[in-house]
Amino acid sequence: MATEALIERILAASDGPSSSAIDALHELLDDAAIEASAMPKSVAEAARLVGLSTHTLRYYEQEGLVRPARNASGYREYSAFDLRRLVFLARMRLSGMTMTDLKRYILLVEQGPSTIPERRRIMLDQQDRITRQIRELGLALETTEYKIRVYDGHPEG
Structure with a gap:
C-alpha cells in the first residue's frame, strides 16, 4: 500500500x-x-x-x-x-523519513549497539522535521479556516 x-x-x-x-x-x-x-x-x-x-x-x-x-x-x-x-x-x-535516512539507519542497526548514539541523532533529526511539519500544517489549517470564514461572510471571527 x-x-x-x-x-x-x-x-x-x-x-x-x-x-x-x-x-x-x-x-x-x-x-x-x-x-x-x-x-x-x-x-x-x-x-x-x-x-x-x-x-x-x-x-x-x-x-x-x-x-x-x-x-x-x-x-x-x-x-x-x-x-x-x-x-x-x-x-x-509515513512520517516523511527519506529513503536515504532509512537506509543509513538500518545499516547502523545492523552494525550493533555501538551505533546507538548516531541512530538517536537520526531519530532526533526526524522528530525535528515532524515537529516543523506539524507547525506548518497548523498554519495552513488556520489559513484555510480563515478563508472559509471569509466565504461565509464572517472574516473577523
Missing part, C-alpha cells in the same frame, strides 16, 4: 470522538498481531498484515531494508523480525 493510502486508512480510522491517529496507526500496524503469528508469512500475507503493497515489500528488500529468508521453493518468508522491521519502515515513511 502506498504511503498516501496508508495515511487515508489512518485518518479514516481516527475519525472517532475518542480516537487518535496514533491509536489508529497502532491498530492498523499492530505489533501484537505480528507476535501472535509465529509462522513465516508469504510476501502477500506480510503485505496484507502490515498494510503495504507487495511491490513496496520487494522494493524495501531491493534497497536492503529488509532481508526475508527464502523457502526451499525460493519464495520469500517474512519472520516476526521482518514484519516488525516492516512496521517500523512504514511508520518512518
Whole structure:
C-alpha cells in the first residue's frame, strides 16, 4: 500500500470522538498481531498484515531494508523480525523519513549497539522535521479556516 493510502486508512480510522491517529496507526500496524503469528508469512500475507503493497515489500528488500529468508521453493518468508522491521519502515515513511535516512539507519542497526548514539541523532533529526511539519500544517489549517470564514461572510471571527 502506498504511503498516501496508508495515511487515508489512518485518518479514516481516527475519525472517532475518542480516537487518535496514533491509536489508529497502532491498530492498523499492530505489533501484537505480528507476535501472535509465529509462522513465516508469504510476501502477500506480510503485505496484507502490515498494510503495504507487495511491490513496496520487494522494493524495501531491493534497497536492503529488509532481508526475508527464502523457502526451499525460493519464495520469500517474512519472520516476526521482518514484519516488525516492516512496521517500523512504514511508520518512518509515513512520517516523511527519506529513503536515504532509512537506509543509513538500518545499516547502523545492523552494525550493533555501538551505533546507538548516531541512530538517536537520526531519530532526533526526524522528530525535528515532524515537529516543523506539524507547525506548518497548523498554519495552513488556520489559513484555510480563515478563508472559509471569509466565504461565509464572517472574516473577523
